[in-house]
Amino acid sequence: MNREEFVAFVREAREGVVATVDAKGSPEAALVGLAVTDAGDVLFDTYTVARKVANIRVNARVAVVIGWDDGVSVQVEGVAAVLAGAEREACGKVYLEQFPGARALADGFSLVRVVPDWLRRYDARTDPALVTEGHPWHG
Template sequence: MELTELIAYVRAQRAGVVSTLGADASPQAAYLAITASDRGELLFDAKPDSRKIANLRRDGRVAVVIGGADGTTLQAEGRADFPAGVELERCTAEYLEAFPEFAGSFEAGAVVLVRIVLDWARHGDFRGETPVMREVALAATPRRARPAPGTA
């Protein structure tokens, strides 16, 4: 799967589950509105005092699952951050293009924008007799080594 396909897929799905690590390293997941930037970053918002924001300030590693209802999924891993300056303006504009109904929350300072830079993603299509799994070509993103099955 090419990055442009990932972007289109995320934008069409419009939501997913973001998993973060709690203070005790326990997994914590939330179902959120998510979009993809033109660069392939995943973008979502959250309340500044939420568990996920506290978790991400401590440890930016995330896992994300998007889709499922139509028999397809995108599984992804990456690192979340909180863009500032020009990058915050760019990411917020792209997020609000997808979700203009959330503009008031941004104007009121009621939410924080989170950006996820992906380092691994895989699309799965389970609609046929044989599942089709495709790694996403994240050319602009450094790849990290993935452990062999059963070794992690």
């Protein structure tokens, strides 16, 4: 899956499940709205007091499962960052273009960017299912 295909897929799916782990190694998963930059970085907003924000500050490695409509999903592993300053403003603009009226830049909310370093596309529309995986365009 190249960058353009990934970006189009995320923009169509618009949501996914992000998984993090806390300082003790306990998992936490949450359904979130997902936006994506043209560069393929995945964005989501959340309450600043949410567990996932605290978890990312301790361990930036995350997994995200995007989509499932029509039997296709993409699993993403990567490094997450809670954005601040100019990065938050720039990515917030991208997020708001895809989710007008969202609270990504509001007080009490955080904006998170995930830079994918591994992708797995699963297409169950065929028998057997078509599975492709590998390292994407970032490093």
